[in-house]
Amino acid sequence: MHVPHRRARMVAALAAAAAVIPLTATAADAATTTKYNHATFLQHALGLPTSNTSPVIESITYDRFQWLLQQDGQFAFLIGDPAGDASFAERARAVEAAASSAGVKQVYWFNPNLSGSVKVGTVTVPALDIRKSETITELAADSRTTYGHAWKNLVGQYLGNGVTATATGVGSETAVVKTVTGTNTVNDYGATAGYSTEVGNVNGGALYDYKTATPADVTDSFFFVYDKANTVTPDGSTAQPAKVVSWVNLTDEASTAAAAADVNAAIGKVGPATLDELDQFAWWKSEVNARQKEQAPRVDRGSEVPVLTDADNAAADGGWRIQQVTYPELVDLLKSGTDANAVILFGGTWCPNTRPVLPFINEDAQEHDVTVFNFDTVLDGGQVGGSTTSAVNPFQSRNTANNGSTAALANANPTFLYGHVLQQYLNNIVTQYDPARGASQSVTFYPAGDTTKPLQTTKKLQVPFLLAHQAKAGDAPNGGITRQWIQKNAAGAVSEYTEYMSQWWFTNPKPNQLGISATQLPAGAPIWNKINADLATFNWKTDVSTVIPNTGIDTDDAQYLVDGDTATVSNTDTAVTVASPGTSPIPIGPTALAGALDWLTPARTPASSVAAKTAYLAAVKANTDATLITHLKTVVGAWHVAQLRKTTVLTAWGLPTTPGSVAGGKNLIRKLDVFFGGLPGGPRFTTRTVTANPVTAPTAPSVSVTIASAAGRTVTGNVAVSVKSGATEIASGAGALSGNAASVALPAIAAGTYQFTLTYAGDEDIDAFTESGRLTVNPAPVVEDPPAPVNVTPGSTPTPTPAPIVTPTAKAKVSKVAGTLSKAPTSKKSGKYTVTISTAKGQVKASGKVTIKFTKGKTTKTVTGTLKSGTVTVTVPKLAKGTWKVAITWPGDSKYQSGKATGKSIKVKK
Template sequence: MPNITLRRGLATAAAAAVAASSLLGLGSAAQAAAPAPTLGATVDYFDDAYTALGANSVFETVTIERFEYILKNVTGNVAFFIGDPGTVSSQATIGHIQKVAKDRGIDRIYNFTPKLDGGSLDVWDVDGAGLNATGRAYFAARGDQLINDYLNKDVQTRFAKNESSDPYLFVYNKDRTVDGQEDRIVAALSGAKTVADLDTDAEATAYENQVKDVLGAVPADDLVTTTNFEFQRAEVNRRHSTTPSYSDATRYGADILDVADATDGFRVQTLTYPELVHLLQQPGDIPILFGGTWCHNTRAIIKFVNADAQKYGVKTVYNFDFSLFSTSNGGSNYDHIRDNPVLVEEDGVQKATRPSHLYGDLINTYLPNAVTQYRTAADVAELGGSVNAVSYYPGGDTSKEPKQARKIQVGHFLTYNKDHKDAEGTPAPVVDQAIRQNDDGGHTEHMTEWWFTAGRDLPAGDGTLRGAANPASEAGSNQLQNQRAFAKEAIDEIDTVFKGFADQGFSTTTSVTEVPAREGATDPAIDISVAAPGHAPFISLNTAGANAAPSSAAGKPRGTVAVLDGSTKIAQARLKRDGTVRITLPAQTARSKSYTVRYLGRGNVLSSSQVTFLLREPSATTLGELRSRVFGVDGTVTATVTTAKGATGTATLTGLPGGDVTGTVKDGTGTFSVPASTPAGVHSVTATYLGDGAFGPSTSQSGTLTITKAPTSLVTSVTGAPYGTFASVGIRVAGPAGQPTTGQVTVTVGGTTQTVPVDGAGRATVSVPRTLAPKTYAVTAVYSGTSNLIASSAFTRVTVTKGATKAPAFAAKGSVKAKKKGKASINVSTPAGLAKATGKVKIQLKKGSTTKKVTVTLKNGRATVSLPKLAKGAWKVKATYLGDANYAPTRTVSIAKKLKVKA
């Protein structure tokens, strides 16, 4: 008879505990609804693995991490089924258990298997695992921990790590006590069964009644359902917040997952190893996230993977942790299968400490085309570098030859379809991966941090979410911004993979240009470019944390291009990050024939495309003699397509500052017109023949074309002027016809030097200072030349004549009386800024027939004159300025009034 243990009287306490549970995930604002989750393969592990179950069973597997999480943290009554598809008793009983559960309205029974690999790696019994003593002890200790810390915290029910006698169906409550003692097993059912034990109606009914006693130990409504999201949220946030170095939330970020992440249904579902193996054998498109709650790099991206799954209508992203206990990837954590086996001899046989074959067999069987940053020996043979792979023994059999598997860093997101093939028809079950593709042929995993992904769009200078980075210095600021840019690239790369998964990809076009061959070249080369309009994910051009100034670009198509001769591949290469690649083809026995360049696409996000091109007969181009020439004079350069007699088409001459010059090729000779405007200097030029329908392109060796400066002539014209006005010197610099003449001319006159620009026509005018004293002056004009024109000069003379003044002004001082000497003032005005008038003024006074004359000398343009004794009456006054060194004499001027002499 089976051993049935019942526990009663829990309904009220359990209901209160559930209501108080922090795992209910309430209190977050609603978000906009995501599209209906319709994408991705529908895989029902229990339906496939158990013959007695159909679709949508009440069972849900839990990893060992989640099993312990529920046992330790979830308040209330939880139903568990311990078993696996490979156990006879599990297959025989599970259908009956489900029948009872559904009849009672029970939504969920959590299934844990101690057989972590679905086979011999059994934490209840490790003897058959093939591990050495250290490995066995490590895994056995984990089983002991589950039993000692949780399952055997009970008055009656005991687990002895014995499949035939241990409870396999039980209801558990972590807080239950009886008489002050822990009594966590509410009810349990043990005793292995076979199909024969339950093949009659009576046997089945009797067994189902036993199941009812267990599941009915508490009301169905008192059985707790705890979701995968509640587990993920709690453990992701706990592991982040309890890491001592992450205590400052302003720098390292607060909680990663919150209730809003489940508003549209949390899409990331954890898997056990047996589930993953089963999953990879199923048809359809499957998104997978590798990584665990322990991994800070996985925690950096899990929120965004879930958000993208919601955004694109993906039903489930399957999450598998290579650390079976979700401890870490430490070398002594032997549950971390993505590491080497660590052999130890035991009883004359080499045995592994770690079950590395679980990783190696998985990767090489199901994910053989997965690419990684770390390289196997085969990768190193192709790309160079050093080996950093997982070594393992197939099936865990250390008598076999060891193999290597590429080491996938976590967190890592990829999409999978076991039946997928690339554009060449080659099996490629890994459809796409979120990973950086480098120009050296290798890859870089996006190992980043939560604070960088959360702060990826923060500007430079913002010190929040900086982690351990110190942006106080320029180098520190650059490091922070490059970390953020690397994280932004990671999130955009994940989004790109989701786009392909959701068939929201892009069409591509492939173009080919035959690379011009230099003289003596034997193997043809082609430049290939692939474009995808609309595809422009963010990429950082720096490594994470680089000191260099941040640099980014829009991502281009990545992947492989192949060159086909008919159906035969003759070459292939991987595109660089700018979407281009140059391929040197093998020596061709036949030319002037068509080849195909095919871009193989990228998963489902970038379509394949191809183009046909003509690989033509080779040619070689040689520059003709490059004679020196003068600026401003046009000329020609020739090139000969020496091995392609009769070649036609066009060619280009590159290297001239004014840009490329196109020339026509006729009968194998190309002629290029060198513009008269080509600047003076020594120019390295190259001729490239662009090919025609028969002959391929080729490029000459470079040659030197010298353009010398052109001579100039300088002509002056002068215009003299009186003192006080501006004489002028006109300049005309003559250079090459049709070319602008610019630069400067320096003119020296009377010790004064002026430098003025000449206009494009070579003309300039210089005004001679109006303060130069009257005389004839030497004029020297010097043109300074330019980078294209030689300097020149000229000599001439300019004459400054005497200037003019205003008529002398005469004014009596006071009354002039007869027969007495009076006084008058004389003023000769001159323009402002010039010398005052000097010299003499002659004054004539006349009355009737009587005339009297007086001469006075000016000082600073003024003088006071003593008048002779004059008779009473009106006297006419005339004043004449006789001139000086600067001013010419003035005409005689009558004053406006007569001089009245009183009695």
């Protein structure tokens, strides 16, 4: 199974273990993102009341609909289009009320109008209703036919009769479905008189029956209960398929009340308790893993390592956070999510570059308490229309409007869906492709599909594509992108940006699984031991030069060879060619190579692969020493093959700037951390404590800072301090951060009170900040002359000098005592606990020992630590499962009174 880069549990769990006096604790790294959710869309699309925050109806994409129809169990479905059926929204509300009252867990709503006829800004996009594809005149005739196949695929495989669907390339990027009507296919025995499952009408026929013609009511709205395994057994016959267990034509209902009653009857056919629910994660896990195995079946590409596992949906981590939405829902989000940023991922389960990043996007979304809205620009999810990235697929909305040079194909694709979204809501997008470099690097579209209007061009994103968007009220175009996950290239690069497209074996590399086949580098090659050892410790910080092969030498070439390797070495008068194995192979493995080198001796061994070929040509031309020719031939073949294998390994390791490599895979995951961390309210934000203790001249002053990151991140780099008297800078200095703290030493300055500023420039993890305060340098003490001696006359009594009276100085109170669990302990591993004792700004830091007690029942474990600059981190011993109470005590020091805190309990679960 994959093991993503787990940094920590949800910060909410850490916040729950914090103790502060006074206490005001929040999960500070939870990003402030939009409250928009699925219920919001249904309130807008169907008119559900705003009080209904957990509706039973859920809108689903074509891809998820066809998947659900393949699953075991009984499911409730709703089919209809609010734009095409004026009664649908009202009837859908009746379904919601009836299903909710009955205790149904989920009703899945599929809208066959894939565009929803929604309004994007001031443009209403054309209907793309696959039930009546012949009416989609905005698309070319061939495209309309393909849209018809998509609908009839649902009928032919699951929902009705008279359609035969033939699928090829299932699970690949080129899946195609073709359909034929008027056949004897039966999925619903209800066409037989007396066996219809229409509520209240046993002679109502099948739900969809294409045996003789397209059903007259095909565009009506329906509620139905489905069970792919359901059958009926007529008298004297064998079991017959009856997948549609019960159904209601909502469009034909006389009233909303009648619709609700019939929906209740349809549900009652099986009972609400038997209706099943499969959430988005079930679909994601099934489809992603199946398609990954289909498209990358080789073991060296991780075919045996599932991309998604149940661990990705663990409730303790916040559950699955990526939610796919339909096109109408995407548009509604982009115009309605005005309260805060929304995180949007473009990509689909069909995409070999999207799948490898899904677990890592989900993990970051969990950590920052964010929902990621996913939209697949391929409207059928790559199930019907063919090559998903090609303009020949009329479901791909992110391509050119045409799929050929003829006028008949000029409007083959619904790219107006994508084009209007970018123009209206995402017009400040940056992409790797640049329309200025040619038509292949842009998306073209006719406004609202109207071919009488000029063809327009917009930027073309590639998937996966992750962004944050802030909606704005009104119909004015909005460059609403606030953040993008994209690589900015160095000046002079062909593309200003690079999109993060990688592979599963690079984002989640495993031993011997770097996408290198046995032909490219045999599994028995000794170099695999080093590769796997390097891989075990490789991360985004690793210097790639420490792991990549040295292609400039041949002394280690045997590490890349195995006995059994062969090659054919041939030559002309001026050149040598090597093929492996070729037509006349000779042994070139480590044993053969060692024998050749031993015979040659170091003195006669060529300096490089190139030199070996030169020496071989010379020996062949001289033709005086057959043994020399034989051994040189072995060296040439072995070194040539080894160098090719080195290049393969070099390419696999790659660079951080090449996403399709191990280094690039680790880097793009790191950049996901940066993307999510930079969302408003995310862990780029820090709290700081700056101290400038008073000094007495001529002692040089200093300014110290301690930084707390809500996500527990280590802040690196330098801080700078500037000291001014009025507008004039009189001193400055800089200090390096270590352990989230720095002390900046300043030169000695004259007595006085000054203003200082401390600045941090920030990095990709942490925002820049500036802090200011006062710096006091007290005058040096005045040293008085010693008093004159007193002469005492013998016999007289001197007058004694009274002893000085010393008044004890009252100790100050500390500002607060705080305890934070920075690493949770388990029954098998120790943890970390940090205590900070804060003092007034400008005052000395607290010192001395702190005692922390962890208590469960009669068991108490005690640890102590010594404060340094007011902070100490101690090791928490292994703790048995259960709930442990935390108590912090500090006896005080010479400056401050004692303090204590009661920490929130630590729950040890494993």
